[in-house]
Amino acid sequence: MDYSLNEVQNSIKNNFASFCTKEIAPRAPLLDAASHEQVQTMIKENIKKLADIGYLGLAHEEKYGGTNLDLLSQAIAGEEVAKACASTFLSAGASNGLFGMPLKMFGTQEQKEKYLPGIIKGDIIGAFGLTEPEAGSDAAAIKTTAVKKGNEWILNGSKTFITNAPIADVCLIMAYNDREAGPGAGVTGFLVEKGAPGFVVGKPFDKLGFRGSPTAEIFLEDCRVPESAVLGQVGAGFIQAMQTLEYGRIGMATVCLGIAVACMEAANAYSKERKTFGKPINRYQEISFKIADMMIMTDVSRLLIYRAALAKEAKDPESAVLASCAKLFASESATKISSMALQVHGGYGYIKEFPVERLYRDAKLGEIGEGASEIQRILIAKSILSKIH
Ligand SMILES: Cc1cc2nc3c(=O)[nH]c(=O)nc-3n(C[C@H](O)[C@H](O)[C@H](O)COP(=O)(O)OP(=O)(O)OC[C@H]3O[C@@H](n4cnc5c(N)ncnc54)[C@H](O)[C@@H]3O)c2cc1C
Incomplete structure (x- = not known):
């Protein structure tokens, strides 16, 4: 099996990574610390920035201003947005995904014409x-x-x-x-x-x-x-809501992956610089094994997300349960990874100057939103049990 991204997917990854590193990531700590009033202005600005580079239209048809790319490409771009700022990913996703996807799937022509172009341009915000x-x-x-x-x-x-x-x-x-x-x-x-x-x-x-x-x-x-x-x-x-949540679960898994990657990179960089007892802490097995575990968990999360995205795209009857698997694993991994990353930072991880403090707080939502971990386990178990004769 070929796990490598193709040329188009690679260019999506690189373009979104470089844009988000420059335009979105520096605003993440400011957004996190802002007042409710400031948040409302700043998040709309971030959504508009993402709209301007086409992020909000990735899932939507060309006639409304989108590019109608497949779910895998959306996940690839989404990871970069989430890695830069999880809050921005969530608000953009609530607008173009949780609101935009049911509109795309079930809306009348008139409803789509009324809202989708504005959603894609970031001029209309949905919930x-x-x-x-x-x-x-x-x-x-x-x-x-x-x-x-x-x-x-x-x-x-x-x-x-x-x-x-x-x-x-x-x-x-x-x-x-x-x-x-x-x-x-x-x-x-x-x-x-x-x-x-x-x-x-x-x-x-x-x-x-x-x-x-x-x-x-x-x-x-x-x-x-x-x-x-x-x-x-x-x-x-009800059926509309459940179908929307299937996309939402892949989205929640993706934001957790972005958080996890940001944690892993921060922990890796910090562990090279920080010295104790005369050597960098990454020379200690206790620290390097944490980095290894983080890498495995992020990789598995990404593979599960890609599998769920491909299954949904292919209208595989298993797609809903595969979305639950991706969401469950990626969210619980993000919580563990953010905790390990904070631990690697020692006391510095506990203060706001270092991004892992925010990432640690952000990570927990993944185990609650879009159907909590307990509900995902129930859905996955039901699916497995239904197949055992
Ligand atoms: C920041 C944030 C953003 C959100 N955004 C949206 C949004 O945009 N739109 C929207 O509609 N909702 C949104 N939600 C709501 C979210 O989807 C719900 O919080 C989530 O589905 C859990 O529901 P609950 O909070 O009522 O918990 P409850 O349903 O009360 O569950 C409490 C606990 O009991 C467990 N539990 C419940 N039933 C069972 C069972 N049968 N077996 C075992 N354990 C069980 C749960 O897993 C959980 O651990 C958001 C939530 C948050 C925190």
Whole structure:
């Protein structure tokens, strides 16, 4: 099997790496330390920068301004963005991926024309609203309702932990239009714009990590949206959300890989410079073995991501479980790698002057968002058990 990247993939990697090293990475510590107000301005600037080099259009069709590249190419570019700034990856991904992908897959021509060119240019920011205060892992337990009145839908309920909520121009909101249809079956997706009556965004959350990516609650108080806001078919929302999360899981695995690579490089560089007892610490087996473990875990994460991306592209029926495998392994590896990298830095790893302090805080989200590790293990185990006769 040929594991090498082809010429186009190599040039994607190199172009994004050099752009992100220059334009995105230097802003990562500033974004992390910024106030909520500053974050909102700075993250929009970063999203715009990525739009200008075509990152937000990689997954989207040419007629809307994209380049329609395959998922593997998107993962290759994404690793470079994530390595430079995980918060920027997350907010860009919530807009062009969590919002943009269901629009691409299920939206009407009119809806795509209305939002996709702006999303790809970074002029419109999107968000994805599934999680609720009492429904995260158990997404079918959402309580938000949608009732049809005349030619409008009236939404009531609340969403929480919504990436980009404070800066979003439009949010995909999942709501039950028919509770009798059974868990998940009567859910519909609505494209709700910022100015819609009854659409209220809460204060940004103060988070452990990903501090440069704003997250907040959304309240829907008799929120009125036109019929044209329905994404695809009425009642198809749950399936739309699950299909979106398959892409989201590859995305979450990719951001974890970027964090892990940044940690490994920082630990490697530091261990060459730092001397104790008269020699660089990388001469000690305890340190060099940590670097070796980091390398193996990042490599395996990358291979699992590439496999999941290729499977999804090939419409392989196993693609969902392969996305879960990639997400589970890459996220748990990133947590371990960031901890090892911090350890290699000793006391300096614990202070903000060194990037591993931020990377360590960022890494943890991977084990929670887009379906926590426990849920991924349940999905993977179910898939394996279903095949054992
Ligand atoms: C920074 C951030 C950004 C986010 N962005 C978005 C977004 O843009 N849009 C969106 O819709 N959501 C978003 N989320 C929500 C995220 O997807 C949920 O937090 C996640 O799915 C977990 O749900 P929960 O927090 O309600 O935890 P819970 O579902 O309450 O789970 C709590 C714990 O119990 C475990 N658990 C639950 N059920 C089981 C079970 N059956 N067996 C074993 N263990 C179980 C979980 O794995 C977890 O460890 C975001 C979250 C964060 C923190």
